Amino acid sequence: MVKKLKAAIFTFTSCFGCSFELLNMKNELLKLFDKLEFLRFNLIGRNKYSKSYDIAFIEGSISTKKEQKKLEEIREKAKFVIALGSCACNGGVNIVKNYRKNAEKEVYEENIFESRNVKPLDEFIRVDYFVNGCPFSHQELLEVIDAIINNKIFQPKTSSVCSECKLKLKGECLLTKGKICLGPITRAGCNAICTSNKMPCYGCRGLAPDANINAYIKMLKLRFKLTDEEIKKLLEPYGFLERLEVKNNGNKDR
Numbered sequence: 001m002v003k004k005l006k007a008a009i010f011t012f013t014s015c016f017g018c019s020f021e022l023l024n025m026k027n028e029l030l031k032l033f034d035k036l037e038f039l040r041f042n043l044i045g046r047n048k049y050s051k052s053y054d055i056a057f058i059e060g061s062i063s064t065k066k067e068q069k070k071l072e073e074i075r076e077k078a079k080f081v082i083a084l085g086s087c088a089c090n091g092g093v094n095i096v097k098n099y100r101k102n103a104e105k106e107v108y109e110e111n112i113f114e115s116r117n118v119k120p121l122d123e124f125i126r127v128d129y130f131v132n133g134c135p136f137s138h139q140e141l142l143e144v145i146d147a148i149i150n151n152k153i154f155q156p157k158t159s160s161v162c163s164e165c166k167l168k169l170k171g172e173c174l175l176t177k178g179k180i181c182l183g184p185i186t187r188a189g190c191n192a193i194c195t196s197n198k199m200p201c202y203g204c205r206g207l208a209p210d211a212n213i214n215a216y217i218k219m220l221k222l223r224f225k226l227t228d229e230e231i232k233k234l235l236e237p238y239g240f241l242e243r244l245e246v247k248n249n250g251n252k253d254r
């Protein structure tokens with residue numbers, strides 16, 4: 001019998017939605033149980049201590065010193081680290097906190113959790129695989145696990161959502177209908193699930209490495225007459241604004 005890989009799921013600052021999404025995988029998840037032994041998976045009541053893991057799935061972004069320390073400990077114990085979902089991959093929605101002064105005080109009156117700026121995992125540790133999306137893409141996760149188990153190469157998508165959308169979209173592009181769609185700058189891999197259902201892409205998979213974000217911003221100004229402030233707000237979630245700064249001041253590929 002093939003030995004199962006020891007796996008664990010860890011949660012940091014997030015809505016816990018990616019853990020729930022694992023349950024939504026239903027039969028696909030049951031099939032994963034044949035290959036992976038989940039030592040830690042809160043939603044199914046597993047919480048076994050282990051000195052090491054083959055795979056650590058990590059959901060959530062890092063927003064406290066305590067979380068950073070725990071993340072670094074997990075990295076030391078895990079052969080492979082998978083960033084699961086947008087919070088872990090690009091800071092998710094949480095990252096908007098970085099642009100609000102006194103966010104903690106407004107909500108809790110004081111910063112009781114000693115929270116700091118929100119960062120994705122790779123700001124602190126080496127991440128082996130990124131499974132983007134809010135929540136993550138089932139297909140992409142299965143491909144990553146297959147790559148780990150069968151020693152294959154996983155090739156993340158570098159093109160934009162438009163590349164998938166154009167194959168599925170029946171009718172006009174949403175931009176031409178006056179709707180702001182972040183598809184041109186967002187990493188493909190979701191099979192354009194929102195736009196092919198006539199909902200504009202809100203960018204949950206983060207910045208596509210191949211995207212021309214500066215040209216996109218120009219288009220927003222010309223076509224939609226957006227101000228710099230409105231564009232900034234639009235690009236705050238999912239780390240676009242942070243990536244834009246990195247892109248303009250030195251590249252950081254992933």
Ligand code: SF4
Nearest residue numbers: 014017085086087134
């Ligand atoms: S990526 Fe989305 S669904 Fe997953 S934990 Fe973050 S906010 Fe929740």
Ligand code: SF4
Nearest residue numbers: 162165173174181183
């Ligand atoms: S609807 Fe959005 S994702 Fe689809 S082609 Fe137009 S801009 Fe791209």
Ligand code: SF4
Nearest residue numbers: 190194201202203204
């Ligand atoms: S279309 Fe955009 S918002 Fe919708 S799942 Fe894909 S990347 Fe996320």
